[in-house]
Amino acid sequence: MASRGAQQRVQVLRALRSDPVGLEGLREAARGRGGLCPDLRPLVWPRLLSVDPAIRPPRPAPPALQDHRDRGQVLLDVARSAPRFPPGMAAEQRGVLQQQLAGLILHVLRAHPQLHYYQGYHDVALTLLLVLGQRRAAPLLEQLSMHHLRDFMDPTMDSTKHILNYLMPLLQRESLRLHDFMQRAEVGTVFALSWLITWYGHVLEDFHHLLRLYDFFLASHPLMPVYFAAAVVLHREEEVLGAPCDMPSLHQLLSRIPPDLPYERLVLRAQELFQRHPHSRLAPRHPKSIAIRSFGAFQRAASHQRPDAVLRRQRRGSSRAGGDADATPLPSAGPNPLVKAAVWGLSATLGAVALAVTHTALDWGPEFLLRLF
Structure with a gap:
């Protein structure tokens, strides 16, 4: 584990310092086995979304x-x-x-x-x-x-239904037996609605599993939560086929995600499904999804990000020329400076309540302090 973390830090820091930022290296780290180390998320997540940290x-x-x-x-x-x-x-x-x-x-x-x-x-x-x-x-x-959540934020459910409609064709291409069983039960895809619109935040109890999925989804196509949903259902194929073939029974079974899923295998399978079954083949007509249509432009814009050191020099130059520089240095990847920064930030902004949070959070370690800063 320590070796993986050290290698990942080298990979991430190299990607962050390259000009332009090595976005593919950051995506590879986020998608790779185990996801990102906790102290790297505040550095990598903004870059995955083209936000200057x-x-x-x-x-x-x-x-x-x-x-x-x-x-x-x-x-x-x-x-x-x-x-x-x-x-x-x-x-x-x-x-x-x-x-x-x-x-x-x-x-x-x-x-x-x-x-x-x-x-x-x-x-x-x-x-x-x-x-x-x-x-x-x-x-x-x-x-x-x-971008990624845009279809869910329309005034109607039409775009959300369009996203859900990718699920059954995926299942059909991987397991006709499972697909036909679910069709006979008329279970539909509503069981996966809360999975997609919350990025599984509403159904997963283990926060570390959830963060691992966020690493994966932030580094992937907006439809990857659908492909992951297909991987989950396919993983449970025998369990589903052994259930009564009726809508109430099957909906109840599928809507509950077991706590012991093999997340790394499912992440890998979702990526394989995405490669084998491109979304353009699942919905050959012009997609209604805003997120899908805009993803290419989003990726191109993200690929031109400048490293933080360059941006800081530009802002200092702008400040000397009379501009308004609004920059703060990136936190160190080591835990101690992050703990200090979190304590300072909390103390300055939340007073006594923040100090109480900080002292309690020390039991959870630097990762939780990062969440509060």
Whole structure:
């Protein structure tokens, strides 16, 4: 494990320092066995979404200061998010983070009026919040909302149904027996809806498994969560075929993801499915999906990112010329500076409550401190 982590750090740091940034190397690390080391996620996730991690965006305003048409539903969903927080967290600490979560979601929705909130969006936002902190999570959530999650944020479910409709053709090409059994049961694909719109955040209890999937999805095509869903169902083929062939029984079985899935094998199988069955063959007509249509342009833009050292020099030059440089250095990949940065950041912004969070979080280690900064 230590050897893999050391090799990955060398690979990631080399990719981050190359000009342009070695995006394919970062994707390879995120997709590879085990995903990213925890302390590398704050460095790599922004680059995977073409977000400059050296820019310190403004902190989203508290939810009480933000008005939006979906504010009531956002607050209800955030209030119900308690089970998603790390076990053992004090209610006061969780309350602070829930306020940040609501403020983060409303910030993105207000900045992009064309986006419509859906129940489950808060699960995605919470994962980013726990890994990156509210301020650094905001631009990543915006990018995800405008690209990978864009189809789920339409005013109607038409685009979401289009995404779900890729699942059955995948199953048909891999196992006609399984596909026909599910067709006879008329189970449909609704069982996978919460998987896709939350990137499995609503159905996975183990946070480390969830983060591993986020590494994978952030480094992949927007349809990869569908391919992963197909891998999960195919893995459970014998279990499904042994169930009663009726909609209620099969829906109940499929909608519950077992806790002991072999995630690395499923990630590998999802990638193999993506290679064998390109989405263009599954839906030969012009795709309705905004995320699919815009992905090529998104990838091309991401491939031109400059390394942080170059961006800092440019900003210093701009500042000397009278510009407004807004840059902060990237955190070190080692754990000690990250712990210090997290403690300083929390102490400066949240006061006594933050210090309580920090002292409790020390039991969870530097990764959790990173999530709070």
